Amino acid sequence: MTVNLRAAYAPLLAVAALVGIAAAVLRVPPSWLLVWQGPLLLLLALVARRSPVRPAVAAGTLGVAAVAFWPAPLVWESGSWLEACGAAAFWALPALGAVLVGGHLRRQAGWLRRAVRDARRDQQLELARDLHDFVAHDVSAIVVQAQAARFVAAQDPGQAVRALERIETAGLSALASMDRTVHALQEAAGGPTSPVPGLDRLPELVERFEGGTLDADPEAVRGLSREADTTAYRVAVEALTNVRRHAPGAAVVRVAVRRAGAGMELSVVNSAGRRGAGGLLARRRRGGTGLAGLRGRVEAAGGKLRAGADTGGGWRVCAVFPAEERPLG
Template structure:
């Protein structure tokens, strides 16, 4: 039986299980009437019922009952003129020709039903794939943005606990950063909720981009931003969003794997290959609170793997590896899409 929640389902649900039995009964009656020499007008009336039923059974019925009823229906439509041909002295060849002729409308009804069934199946798959893609997108947003802010809250809370007794001023500043990270996490959650409501007709909130990079780096302790003004203008919208996500994921990984790093430098610049967004951190310090933080933060996400796919989808490349002084560097390079911004001679036009 067809799932009542399938897209494109129309008509009363109670009638669908009856299509195959009704077709089988009608086909059996038509065959019996034809070989019992029923009047031709009754046979033609039976055809008017059998052909729509063939289409309905092909469209709605389960495969097992549909094959049986459909085969019986095609046989009834094809064989109804055979007794008339024999009664008029026709040969077997003529009877077969008549049967072949009347098989065509039966197969046409089956083809129409099969086409509608195939279209409905494609629609269901498209809806299922779209829902899965939306779920993956929401999962990436939660990982990229909310996890970043939550990890900032955890690290700052751990730092505040260790310095509260000796340096209350540092603890207060840590609490201020916790507040800012919490507000950012709430904003990210709001964007996720808006994305969920988009299917209901509500306007979608645009994904954050490099216009928010300065604020992102400013909330990161030890973060330094070096950005060329014209660099972000050379990126497509997809690359702009992907570059911002690279920065978020890289900074999140610094908090996870190198908490307390003295310097975290974020650079956005033009290079011969295009536009580069790079995040480089110095080696993490050694100390008791650092080891405690690492013990509490076990496990990890799949950020870089998913991020690489997003960067490549925007036409860029992602790289990560050791940097100088035992640090780490994450870099993404995107093609520039505004040649007028970056002339061939290397000057920057205003």
């Protein structure tokens, strides 16, 4: 059987306070009463720090009264009631100090719990965004290629085989994304970490996207911070995923990485999708929060994100990131 000390502190303080008050009334030797104040002050601090609020208030009030009352009968015998009140007020100060110390520690512990809770929530949101940004992209590719393989299997088995190969590639990429998520969980537990992909993986990403073309300036990404680099890759993944979801018939998707002043601009532009294209994927289309979440990420990396209709009738997503500031000297 285990004892809940947190719940036991307040009753223990109440009993100790009653014993102290009774001892003062019965004229116990002052040296004994003085020694008794030490445990009372310690219990006051513990109750203020750990006990539930209601029992803490009741027991704490009784404890402060016991500490303040013990010299009153002694002073009353040789002085006036005013002197007894002054002695009680003087001894109330250390009792209130013990309560303040315990309350301060209680508040600090509350701040720490809230900080840990907020950190865990932020980590959970981070993992959820990782799953959305990377796994959803690969899963949507699997769905599109599976639909294409089903439609062309009878007329062109070779195309169906190539679609199956692309499904395999997308599946392996989804598994790698899941591995990164697991590594992130291991990192929270003190285990090894796995790096988040950046723009160096952009050619591979665009190559797996049917109809995708890439125009990248290698010099444009050299001045980016690591955070901006990985965020730009997330923007590209989310934009291409949205093309599959909302414009499955788009014939051309152009991805470009260019200089923008001292920084870099990433743009993803798709042509208009064909009506009726997409099959099951088009029927299950629904609005998401991917770009809304990426906007916050881009701004946190110091950049700006724009998304809207393109002049050619399609859709354009553009993210601009500043160059990393480097210290002088």
